[in-house]
Amino acid sequence: MGDPLFWHRLQFGFTVTYHYLFPQLTMGLAFIIVLLKALGLKTGEAQYSEAARFWIRIFGINFVVGVVTGIPMEFQFGTNWAEFSRISGGVIGQSLAMEGMFAFFLESSFLGLLVWGERKLSPRAHFGAAVALWIGSWLSGYFIIVTNAFMQHPVGYTMGPGGIFQLADFWAFLLNPWAIAQYVHNMLATVVTASFVVAAVGAFWALKGLHPAQARLNLKAGVLLGFVFSLLLAFPAGDISGKMVAKYQPVSLAAMEGRFESGPHAELVMVGQPNVAKGRIDNPIQLPSVLSFLAYGSFSANVKGLNEFPREQWPTSIELLYYAYHIMVGLGTLLILIMGIGVLLNWKGRLETSRAMLWVLMLAFPFPYIATSAGWAVAEFGRQPWLIYGLLRTAQGPSPMVHAGETVFTSLGFAGIFVVLSFLFVYLIGREIAHGPVSPAPKA
């Protein structure tokens, strides 16, 4: 525990997981707000603008927490991972700087106009501010994922003097196939998170018998979007990501699936506990040949097991990787199921009156957050023991002069601050939901 590397990893992992609870909602919500405002402009019906107004307030609070928890991420590249920054800054500095210049300015300039500007702006200009936030936040996501994709599957670089990575091909780096696959996967997931939150608020109002028109609109929008996007998330997006891992990180795939021995007709483990010391899954429930099909498109394909790879290439925590992956896939399936039933009930016209379903929808909103966090845990544990896959080991990345005493201090500081921030956040969001839809702003 006195090892600084452990604390650097824990600090980044903890702060980034907490941070990403907020952007995953704002990115998805930005898309839904644009839809609502577009419908409002097109149909002239007040219910859409009213729904947009409520969600913009939720968006605003989330966005601020996303900003203040996100800035530490940018800093930590230099403070905690100085060697990594020195070695790879010539490459990933590009995408991080582009995020600032192309995305952050766009988002921050129009945030105030979106949240408080409805009186000041014409309906079209206010719609424009919503579009600006949508584009800005989705661009920001792309640049971060390009950065992460370079760590997962490095392309477009050369090795310069002194073992420093230099950019060789800007477009190859920016259009990394791994980045495109991961981006589609991730952005669909943000809409799923937002859909579940929208549906949950609608369900809460419906159960309380409050604001019936808005409850109906939110339920309907949440369920329809949630169903379509959670389906797309599994197929094709999840499928493509899986095949990407099979191709470029086969040892991670083996660990995710808990597969120790190689062979054809690989079975898909549904439930079971990986016993790494014995090299097997305990108490397995599995589907024969399905993993071969999912990874390579053929039931008889050979899927390599961990034993095929030298130990020093194994991910550092096979157990966590295995569970994170199974939680993501399991919850992903559950999300489709819930929203599928929701769509069915909506089609029969019974969505608002089925109290059991309303309870499920109200309580289900944490699932997409958990699934998304687990998904990122899969990506990042799967990348281990590498910082840049196949090129730079994680142990080579931290700041050489920063000792554990400093990192533990700042980690504890963040833990305390995030507890306070969480209380404030829940309090403010709770007030908004209790207050309900926001009546139109009179023109100044």
Next chain:
Amino acid sequence: MEMLWFWLTSVLVAIYVVMDGFDFGAGILHLFVAKTNEERREILGAVGPLWDGNEVWLLAGGGTMFLAFPRVLGAGFSGFYLPLFLVLWFILLRAISIEFRSHVNDGLWRHLWDTGFAVSSIVLPVLFGAALGNVLRGVPLDASGYFELPLWTSFRVGLWPGVLDWYTVLIGVFALVTLAAHGSLFLAWKTGGPVQERSVALSRKLWAAVVLVWLLATLASFLVTPVLFQNLPSAPLAWLAMAIFLGGLVVVFLGLNQKKHLLAFLGSGAFILGILAATAACVYPVMLRSTLNPNYNLTAVNSLAGRTGLNAATGWWFIAFVIVLGYYTYLFRVHRGKVKAAVEGEGY
């Protein structure tokens, strides 16, 4: 190439100080120049729509340094480990103080965030100023290209100084006074009524203090790091920058006397830009100076990233910069004129 990227990084950081500087200034002063809830909302109405965008200049500057001088970023950020986390935590406090205050209409709640806004706005300029002081004084960079610096040692400027010593704290105080003065002119320009009157009255005193502390800081820099001034005769940019900041200072006093507050505010911006540009011109090409051995200095030359990456970045960087200027033009147009406190339940 190294000169271009040194200056692009410096320009972004300097713009950050000017832009977020008036937010800090407003935060430093708001407890004194705004007494009622209505008056405080007037100030927050002026700062609220801008602070987030202003803060992005810092991230853009950091990002540009990351892509062009990754060695400097790694050494600097890890060397200033603890002070940078303090910066992060106070940035967080400031942001939520500005953004959360208006959500609940309650006296205690609003007092809490008013204090948060003031405290964070006072601490951050001191920390940023001290950081600049460290860059000027130099840090114990060794052969590994890294350094370790405690927060403080004996507060003396020696071979093994701390982040905070009398010199860096003096630069921190200079930053605090300058940004308070800068903010007072921003408030004089954007507000009306009693808030404006108090800001103008304070502004005169603050600018007198700026001149005094500036003289002290320059003298101290001359004593602590005479090497800084060696470049001066051969750096025409430094002379130009000096003309800009001295001109800015004259404009500040002219504007104050003639009650042209926007003019005075612009003069104040020129003062800050000029003084930072003059500093950059004096230290160039050194980005982090070693107190142990000049061979260990991290410079724009020995820390520059690969050429292909910088060529690509030259393309997109200027496009992005022009677009950003467009956003700012639009933003200042929408928010032109004097600010009034927003209706309860809306706005900052």
